[in-house]
Amino acid sequence: MAKKKSKPRATAESMASKQREISVSEFFAKNRHLLGFDNPRKALLTTIKEAVDNALDACEEAEILPDIEVKIEELEAPPSPTKPGRYKVTITDNGPGIVRRQVENIFGKLLYGSKFHRLKMSRGQQGIGISAAGMYGLMTTGKPMVIHTKPNKKKAAHHIELAMDTSKNQPEVTIDVETDDFPETSTGTGTMVAIILEARFQRGKTSVEAYLEQTAIANPHAKITFIPPDKASEDPTLEADEQAPESNGDEESSEIVRTAEYADRIEYPRTIAELPTETEEIKPHPYGVELGNFLRLLKVTDEKQLAGFFKNEFCRVPPSVVKEVTKKASSSKKTITGQTYISTIDNAAAEKLYKALQDSKLRSPPTDCLAPIGVRQMLAGMLKGVQAEFYTASTRNPAVYRGNPFQIEAAVAYGGDLPGDQQARVIRFANRVPLLYQQSACCSFKSVVDTSWRNYNMSQPRGGSPVGPLVIMIHMASVWVPFTSESKEAIADYDEIRKEMKLALQDCGRKLGQYIRRRQKMKREGERRDVFERYIGEISRACNALTGTDTKELYEALMKQAKRRTEIADAQLDEEGKFIKDEHGKLAKEEDVIIVQNGAVANEVQDAAKQEAVAKPSKRSTKKSAKKKVVKKVRKKKTTEKASLFEG
Amino acid sequence: MAKKKTTKKPSGKKRTKKSAASSRKERDAKTAKSLEGLAEGIVKSALSGREPKMDVPTRSAGNTKWNKSKGILQMGSAAQERQLFNMGQARKFMQTLLHGQGISNLIEQEKTLSLRGMYYSGLHTIQGTKEKTFNDQTESDGILEDLEVSIGALREELHVFAKKRGTMVGNITIIDSGDTIDCRRMGSGGYAIPSICEPDVIQFENVEADFVLHVEKDTVWQRFNEDKFWKTHNCILTEGSGQPPRGVRRMLHRLNKEHGLPIICLLDCDPWGHYIYSVIKQGSISLAFESERLAIPEAKFLGIRAKDYEACGLSDDVKIDLNDRDKTRAKQIAEYPWFADRKQWQKEINTMLRNGFKMEVESLITKDISYVTETYVPERLKAEDWIS
Structure with missing residues (x-):
C-alpha cells in the first residue's frame, strides 16, 4: 500500500506501455505442463513421442514403410535421484525429409503445421509438439536443436541448428551447412532430430520404453529401434550374428517375429509390410x-x-x-x-x-476418412509385443460422435507368460498413438470396467478391471479425437464412444471365453488320462501278485485302453457337445484369432512375418566401429520361435 | 499269532483245536480264492479290451434293511460299480487291488495285521509321481471294509484286526490261541477282549456264569469288578469302551448264541447309550453285512432309565441338559424302524426328552459309592425291570 502512494497513479497510457502481445511460444514456455513437459521424466517421453509421431506421419504420407531409430544418450547423470540429468535424444527416420525452407517453420515455430487446419486422421493434431520439445531443450540446457534432413537422395543433407526466440515465436538459425554425414536409410531420404534436454530416464509403466513398445503394437508396419542410455555405448558389431534367426527365410515354417533385446539396442521389428490406407480429408459435419x-x-x-x-x-x-x-x-x-x-x-x-x-436431418459423415489399424495388423502387433497364447481382435464399423466420424478397435491377448494374479493391463491408443497417462480418466478404461468379463470366464472385482493374464488394447481412430486436455492423455467420455468400445471389447471377450472354456475342457481330459496312467502300474503289479498274469502284458493292455478311452472321451465330447467341436474348428479357422501353443501359431498373419523376415536389416551398423566383443546375455532376449499351423 | 504252534502244542483239547485249524485253512483258501477271482475278472476284461470294474455293495443307511422277523439289520442288495476309467473311482480301484494283494500276502504267510498295519503295508509312493497310495489310515480302513463286503469275507477272514478295546471278567474260562485263561483270576485289569473272537482263536470252556452284564465304559466296569459283582451274582462282566468294537460284540454274540447267556446292558441314559444298545441288539449300519454274526436280538436294556431320576431319588446335580444335537439324535433314533414299533422305547425316549436332561451311570455314585452294584442292579435284575 505504501508503494502505491509514492508512485503516480497508473494511467491508461502508462498501462498501455506495458501491454503487449504475448507470443504463443512465451505462453507455452510458462505453461509447459499443458504440453506434457511437467517434469523431467515426462519431458523426455513427450519429446520422443512428438518426434516419433511426426516421423510416422511423414513416412505414411510419403508411403514409406517407416524405419525409426530412437537413441538416448546420457550426457550428465542425474546428480541426485530428485534432480534431472542431461540427455541427448536423437530420432532418425527414413521419411521424405523436409525441404530446407520449411525447417525453421516446422521445428522453430509453435502452432505451425499441416494438421491443425484440416479434419484428417493423423497422429499429431495441433502442430505444437516437436517445436515445443526443441524449446524445452533450449530453455533447460541452452543447446539448440540439431536437425539433419535429406529430402533428396542425390543431394547432400542439410545440417541446421535452431534456437528459438520465444518472445517473437521466431526461429533463429545458428548453423546452416550442407553435410554428407547422414545415416544411410532404406529410402535414401530422411530426417534426424537431436535435442539436448534436462530429463530423467526411467523404465516402467510410463517410460519411453513402454511408449515405444505400445507404438510398435499399434504400428506393426513400422520398425523401431530403441537405444536406451545403458546400451548407447555398447558395441553393435555383433548384431549380424544375433539377427541370424530373423533372416533365415525358411519357406515351410512360419515364425513368430517378436520384440528382441540385443546388447546394444531393443528392436521392435516390422511384422506387416503394408502401409495403413491413406485417409481422406473431410469437411466438417x-x-x-x-x-x-x-x-x-x-x-x-x-x-x-x-x-x-x-x-x-x-x-x-x-x-x-x-x-x-x-x-x-x-x-x-x-x-x-x-x-x-x-x-x-x-x-x-x-x-x-x-x-x-x-x-435438420443429415446423413452421417463419410467414413473413408478413417484408417483403422485392422484386425490382422493388431494381431501382428500384439503377437510381437505381448507374450501370450491366445490373441483376438475386433474392428467395429465406423460411428459418429458430435458429427465426427470415429472407429473403435479392440484386441485381447491372454495367457502365456502374462501375470495371472494382477489386473489386466489396458493399453490405449488414439490414432495409433499410445496414451500412457490418466488411465482412469479415459473413456477406454471406463469401458473395460463397464464390460462384464465374468461372462468370459475371467474374474473381475466389482467396479474394477478384470484380473488375470490379460492385455487389453483399445484403439480409437477419428478425424478429431476428443482428448480431455491439450497434452492428449485421455479420451473424453462420450456415450457414443464408450458404447462402441464396449461392443468391441465384448466381441473380443466372446472369443476369449470360448477359448478359455475349450482350454479348460482339454486340460480336464489331459488330467483324466494322467490319473488313469498313474494307477495302471500299481494295478498291474497287484493283479500279477494275485493271479500271476504277466505284469507287462497287463500294463500295456490297460495303457492302451486308457489312451483309447480318453480319445473316445474327446471324440464323444466333440460329437455330443457340438458346441465344443464347432468352437474348436471355428476358433482355429477364424481370421481374428491367433492361438500359440508351445511356440506354434495359427493362421495367416505369419505371411507378413515371413515377408518381413526377408527384409534387410538397416546397414547403419557397418558405419560404426568394428571391435569384437563377447555377446552379452540379455534380460529379455527373445528371438523368434518356431511355429506351425494349428490345424482346425 | 502263532497259529502253527497251536496245532503242534500237545493239549487235552486236541480235537477241537485240530478242527479249528482245519476250518481256518478252509476259510483261508476260500478267501484267497475270492481275492483271486476279483483280480481275475479285472485281468480278463483288461486283456479283452473291456472296461475293468468290480461291484462293491453299498454300505449306507439307504442300503440297510430292517429284518423284523430276525430282529436284525441286514445289508440290502444295492451295489456300486467301481471302475478304473472313472475319475472319481480310479484311485479307489487301485487301492482296493493293492489291499487285495496285501491280504493275499497275509493269508499266504499266515499272519494278521492291524488296520493301521494294513495302512502301512499298502503305503508307498506311486512310481513317477509324488502321490502316495494312501493319504491316511481312514482311507485305508474304508477300502478294507469295501473289500470285506465285495468278496463277502469278514475282516477276521482277511487276517485284519482292529485295535483291541473292551475288557472281560467273570465265571468263565476261555482258550485264546491255545492259552487257557481263567477269567475269575484276572486281578483288577481284566481280560482284554481281542479283536478277533472267531471260534478258531477263542474257545469257551467251563462256562459257569448265568448271564452277562455289559456296561458302557471302563470306569463303571472297574466299580463292578472291585465289588466282585460277578462273583456274588455269578455272571460275566464286560465293557466296550463306548460303542463296542466288533471283538466285544462277537464275544457277546457267541456267549449268547452258544451258551444261551442273556446279555444285559447297563448304559448311560442318553441317545448315545441308546444307540449302543441298538447296535448290540440289531447290528449297525456300517456292519450290517455282519449282523447275523454280531447282533443279539435278545439283549436287554437295564438302565440307566429316564425314570431313575425320580425312582432312585437322585439330586438335581446329576442332570446334564440335553443339547440340540442330543435332541435331534434322540428323535432320529426314535424314528428308526427298529425302534418305531417298540412302545417301551418310544416311552423311554419321550420321557428323556420330556425330562430335558441325560444321566450317566456314574450319577448313581451320588447315592453311595457301591449303590449301583449293591442296590440298583440287583434290584432291577430281581424285578426283571428292563426293556428290550
Missing part, C-alpha cells in the same frame, strides 16, 4: 460445428453465396437441406435462399441458419 465456429466459417469462406458455402465448407449438406434451412431462417423482413449473398447475412440470421441446420 454440421453437427460437430459450434455456433462460434460457424460464424467464423461464414467470415473466412471464399464462397459468395450460401448454397456454395454449405456445399463446400461442410459435408453432408445437400441442396434439399439448404433449401429447408434457408426457408426456416427466413423472416418476414428478409427472405433467405441458397442464392443469398453471405455478405448480407447478419449475426441474427446466421444464428437462425445455424439452429435450423442443427435441427
